[in-house]
Amino acid sequence: MKIITGLLSLSLLAGCSSHAQTQTQKGNFKAPWDEWYFTFSTPKALPAQVTLVKLLDTDGYGYVFQTIDQPQGKSVGAWSKYIGKGFSPFNKAKAPPQMIKFCWDSIIDKKVYETTLFFLPDTQNKMISTEPDWYNAKETYYFRYMVIGLAPEGKVRVWLQNNGRPNLLQSSTKITTVSGKDLDMCKGETNFPDGYEYSEGMKSFIKDKKYPYGSW
Template identity: 70%
Template sequence: MSPFNKAKSPPQVIKFCWDSIIDKKVYETTLIFSSDTKNKMLSTEPSNYSHGDTYFFQCIVIGLAPEGKVRVWLKNNGRPNLEQKNTQIITVSGSELDMCKGVTKSNFSYGYDDDIIDFIKNKKYPYGAW
């Protein structure tokens, strides 16, 4: 559970900076959530764990992958997370950076651990089922 970025109501827009070690790039991503996401976060579903209890979709999961690829899900209650396909995702890098220009100050000189090198060897990214 994330200890930060808590809000009293569902977000409409989230904008953030992130670094891709593999690309050696800084990215700036804006997520514009659809009314479907807001409605889902404001409604309840039966809990998987306690009969008669209800569950709110209160956590957003953001997946980041090389080449600036971003996907968004609502964390589900013991079931597969719900991809938010209607979320508008805008990702920029390089000269298109606005808010994130000079923020991260990454020089990408720290390289990779051996296990990461083994993991990405001969694979095309983004890795996994994207």
């Protein structure tokens, strides 16, 4: 992971909208924690791999992640209300995100996707809020655990884990996903340059099921 400051941080997200770049809200979100974490999830037996992540936070810092905590998930038919792993050894930042842009191989779709997430203040404010921990009221719970779901058809959703309750869908997040000739940052970014193969587990799971194998 690399951290770059100042104007260079904006260039990390080249290809994002100029509107998003002018909305840098530097220093407006004082966090009560040292780091927040994001993890990825996929439906059961419909795997994906994330190859590159670029993040711009509300302090104006840019991050590049090439070592990434890869997606895991067990949801069948629809997203579970409790997906996400909490802490991640790799996917973390110091201030709430303004934007995240990432490349991912959808093995089930046999293609590369490029996704951009643009976060509004309601997400950023929620991430710096606190409440008594559901498991122990003497402890404090911080909404600093983000989950990004990757599903067939290139569908992406974003949640915050919610203190023992169902995850909070971040419905205000602007999500843009492209593939094929529309790839920019992610052109040539793949872990499968020789093509995709379904595992026996995948073949068994999707047998007699209709694509996209659920409602995502």
